[in-house]
Amino acid sequence: MGMLIEGSQGHPIKERWNTVGVIKVAINGFGTIGKRVADAVDAQDDMEVVGVTKTGPSFGCDLAVKKGFPLYCTFDDEESISRFGMNGYECSGGLSDLLSVADVVVDCAPGKLGADNLSKYKSAGIKYMFQGGEKHSLTGLSYTSSANHVENLNAQGTRVVSCNTTGLSRTLVPLFEHCGSLKVECTMIRRAADPGDSNRGPINAIKPVLKVPSHHGPDVMTVKPEIEINSLAVAVPTTIMHVHSIIADLPPGHGLTTESVIELWSNTPRVIIMNGSEHRITTTAEVMEMARDIGRKWGDLHEIFVWEDGVKLVGDRLYYFQAIHQESDVIPENIDCIRALMGTESDWRKSVEMTDSAISRYYGL
Ligand SMILES: NC(=O)c1ccc[n+]([C@@H]2O[C@H](COP(=O)([O-])OP(=O)(O)OC[C@H]3O[C@@H](n4cnc5c(N)ncnc54)[C@H](OP(=O)(O)O)[C@@H]3O)[C@@H](O)[C@H]2O)c1
Structure with a gap:
C-alpha cells in the first residue's frame, strides 16, 4: 500500500x-517493455517493484533513479556491477541478488535470451x-487476460x-465465447521498428514475412486452441502501430449482426471502438494523437483500437480492421498475469478492473 508523491520531473513515485x-x-x-511494466506494477496497491536490471550504465538508468526503483546489473560479475558506480549510479547488485528478494520476475530482456534466463530463474526458485519474443515451448504455457487467466493460476x-x-x-475471444467456434484469416501490417530503435527497417520498402503462415495468428491458439486461425504478415515503414486486417467466419446460427458485434466489443475491456469518419480518426497517426491526448505516459494506448465503420458482417463472414500500440497493449496483461501466477485473483475481469483503475489513478486520469 502507498500513496503517490510527485517525483523529480513530474514522475509519480509511490x-x-x-x-x-x-x-x-x-x-x-x-x-521498451520493462520500463512500462515497472510503471504499471508501481501503480498497483497489491504489488511493488523490488528492482530493475540494466546491462550497464546508460540514459535509461536515470528513469529508474527518478522513479525510485532499485537498480541492479543484468550480470553478476563484479566488473559489470562496478561500472554503474563509476558512472554515478548506485547499483544494488547483480541479477542473483535481485531474484533473491523477489516473488516473481518479469523477463523483459530481448527475445531469444529466454532459455539462458530461465535456468537462472529456476535456480533461484522464483x-x-x-x-512474446520467446516461443510458447519455452514455458509450455502462455497468457492473455481474457483467454486463459484461470489456466495460469x-x-x-x-x-x-x-x-x-x-x-x-x-x-476474437469474446466473438468465440459468443459463437462457440471461429475460423479466422488475418494479415498483420506491422510497424518496422519501435520509435526508439535505430537499427531496424525497412525504411522505404514493404517487406512480406515469407514464412507462411506467419506465427502471429497461430500463436493465438497457445491461449485459445479452439480458435482456428492463420495469418500473413508484412512489415511497413512506420514506427507507431500495427494494423490487423481480419476476416472471421462465424458458424451458422451465430445470431450476430454488424451492430451487435460492435456492441459486443463496446462492452469488452481494453477495446476502444470509434467511428473513424465521424471522429476524423482514420489513420494510425490520429489514433496515436488521441492516445497522447489521453495522458498516459509515453503516449501509450493499452486498448486495441477498432474502427467502427470498418466492421461489416456479410452473411456469416465478418470483416474488420484494428490497430495495436505495440509498445503498450501487453502492459496491463503483465499485471493480470502476475496475479494469476501468484494465485491472488482468480477472476480475470476483476483483475482487469483492478489493474486498469490503478493505472488511471496513477496518472491522474
Ligand atoms: N517492443 C515491442 O513492441 C514489444 C511488444 C510486445 C512484446 N515485446 C517483447 O518484449 C521483450 C522485450 O522487448 P523490448 O522491446 O522491451 O526490448 P528492448 O527495448 O531492447 O529492451 C530490452 C532490455 O533488456 C536488457 N537486456 C539486454 N540483454 C539482456 C540480458 N541478457 N538479460 C536481461 N536483460 C537484458 C536491455 O538492457 P540495456 O537497456 O542495458 O541495453 C534492455 O533494458 C521481447 O521478448 C519482445 O519480443 C516487445
Whole structure:
C-alpha cells in the first residue's frame, strides 16, 4: 500500500509504509517493455517493484533513479556491477541478488535470451514470466487476460503473448465465447521498428514475412486452441502501430449482426471502438494523437483500437480492421498475469478492473 508523491520531473513515485503481503516483482530488462511494466506494477496497491536490471550504465538508468526503483546489473560479475558506480549510479547488485528478494520476475530482456534466463530463474526458485519474443515451448504455457487467466493460476511460469497475439485475442475471444467456434484469416501490417530503435527497417520498402503462415495468428491458439486461425504478415515503414486486417467466419446460427458485434466489443475491456469518419480518426497517426491526448505516459494506448465503420458482417463472414500500440497493449496483461501466477485473483475481469483503475489513478486520469 502507498500513496503517490510527485517525483523529480513530474514522475509519480509511490511512497510505501507497509509492504507486508505485497507481491515483490523483479523486472529483468528495463527497455521498451520493462520500463512500462515497472510503471504499471508501481501503480498497483497489491504489488511493488523490488528492482530493475540494466546491462550497464546508460540514459535509461536515470528513469529508474527518478522513479525510485532499485537498480541492479543484468550480470553478476563484479566488473559489470562496478561500472554503474563509476558512472554515478548506485547499483544494488547483480541479477542473483535481485531474484533473491523477489516473488516473481518479469523477463523483459530481448527475445531469444529466454532459455539462458530461465535456468537462472529456476535456480533461484522464483516464479517467472516471459514476453512474446520467446516461443510458447519455452514455458509450455502462455497468457492473455481474457483467454486463459484461470489456466495460469498458481503456475510456476508462463509467457505473456506478443503485442499482435494480445490484440487478436482481445477481439476474437469474446466473438468465440459468443459463437462457440471461429475460423479466422488475418494479415498483420506491422510497424518496422519501435520509435526508439535505430537499427531496424525497412525504411522505404514493404517487406512480406515469407514464412507462411506467419506465427502471429497461430500463436493465438497457445491461449485459445479452439480458435482456428492463420495469418500473413508484412512489415511497413512506420514506427507507431500495427494494423490487423481480419476476416472471421462465424458458424451458422451465430445470431450476430454488424451492430451487435460492435456492441459486443463496446462492452469488452481494453477495446476502444470509434467511428473513424465521424471522429476524423482514420489513420494510425490520429489514433496515436488521441492516445497522447489521453495522458498516459509515453503516449501509450493499452486498448486495441477498432474502427467502427470498418466492421461489416456479410452473411456469416465478418470483416474488420484494428490497430495495436505495440509498445503498450501487453502492459496491463503483465499485471493480470502476475496475479494469476501468484494465485491472488482468480477472476480475470476483476483483475482487469483492478489493474486498469490503478493505472488511471496513477496518472491522474
Ligand atoms: N517492443 C515491442 O513492441 C514489444 C511488444 C510486445 C512484446 N515485446 C517483447 O518484449 C521483450 C522485450 O522487448 P523490448 O522491446 O522491451 O526490448 P528492448 O527495448 O531492447 O529492451 C530490452 C532490455 O533488456 C536488457 N537486456 C539486454 N540483454 C539482456 C540480458 N541478457 N538479460 C536481461 N536483460 C537484458 C536491455 O538492457 P540495456 O537497456 O542495458 O541495453 C534492455 O533494458 C521481447 O521478448 C519482445 O519480443 C516487445
